[in-house]
Amino acid sequence: DIQMTQSPSSLSASVGDRVTITCRASQSISSFLNWYQQKPGKTPKLLIYAASSLQSGVPSRFSGTGSGTDFTLTISSLQPEDFATYYCQQSYSIPRTFGQGTKVEIK
Amino acid sequence: EVQLLESGGGLVQPGGSLRLSCAASGFTFRSYGMSWVRQAPGKGLEWVSAISGSGGSTYYADSVKGRFAISRDNSKNTLYLQMNSLRAEDTAVYYCAKEETPYSSSWPHGLNWLDPWGQGTLVTVSS
Numbered sequence: 001d002i003q004m005t006q007s008p009s010s011l012s013a014s015v016g017d018r019v020t021i022t023c024r025a026s027q028s029i030s031s032f033l034n035w036y037q038q039k040p041g042k043t044p045k046l047l048i049y050a051a052s053s054l055q056s057g058v059p060s061r062f063s064g065t066g067s068g069t070d071f072t073l074t075i076s077s078l079q080p081e082d083f084a085t086y087y088c089q090q091s092y093s094i095p096r097t098f099g100q101g102t103k104v105e106i107k
Numbered sequence: 108e109v110q111l112l113e114s115g116g117g118l119v120q121p122g123g124s125l126r127l128s129c130a131a132s133g134f135t136f137r138s139y140g141m142s143w144v145r146q147a148p149g150k151g152l153e154w155v156s157a158i159s160g161s162g163g164s165t166y167y168a169d170s171v172k173g174r175f176a177i178s179r180d181n182s183k184n185t186l187y188l189q190m191n192s193l194r195a196e197d198t199a200v201y202y203c204a205k206e207e208t209p210y211s212s213s214w215p216h217g218l219n220w221l222d223p224w225g226q227g228t229l230v231t232v233s234s
Binding site: 001030031032034036038043044045046049050055087089091092093094095096097098099100101 | 153157166202
């Protein structure tokens with residue numbers, strides 16, 4: 001199975017900050033990497049697919065980069081509604097695997 | 108608008124069984140693969156199972172293989188997860204999700220993503 005490792009596990013940031021979350025795969029997964037946002041008590045929501053494609057309706061302050069084993073999710077200017085947990089997920093192979101999540105909290 | 112509505116969760120004793128349903132609307136159900144993903148209380152997301160649009164291909168996480176069975180009824184636009192021999196560690200919110208892919212011939216591998224997700228149904232395994 002492909003292991004997905006996110007860092008950091010949590011971070012504290014202020015509104016307006018630039019935030020970067022990293023996801024590393026245990027083997028190359030090309031660009032088959034997705035990012036999801038989950039707010040407390042809510043269902044996960046797709047943000048980025050295929051490593052860098054922004055899902056329709058998602059604000060442009062979210063961006064994704066990377067290929068192979070190393071990927072990043074960047075929020076260019078953190079907004080109050082962005083405080084949530086973020087997960088990466090590989091679609092290269094079955095079983096699909098998720099990172100452990102990164103919780104973004106208010107500083 | 109695509110909608111997914113799970114049902115069937117509840118409290119069950121260890122060793123018991125439960126069947127979850129996911130009613131889909133707003134898209135051509137038979138044309139899309141579907142997945143179940145679960146989330147234990149306070150924990151992260153764990154993919155459980157996937158099924159092709161026709162229902163002819165199914166896939167499982169090792170943690171549920173041999174105990175859970177995914178199926179679908181395309182005439183009813185409904186996805187199912189039959190869960191047998193339930194354990195305490197199966198306690199979680201179970202989400203169904205639509206599999207999106209621009210290349211159906213390569214599914215379930217390669218370029219695909221889960222969107223949208225249902226609201227989830229809670230399964231609690233406890234005596």
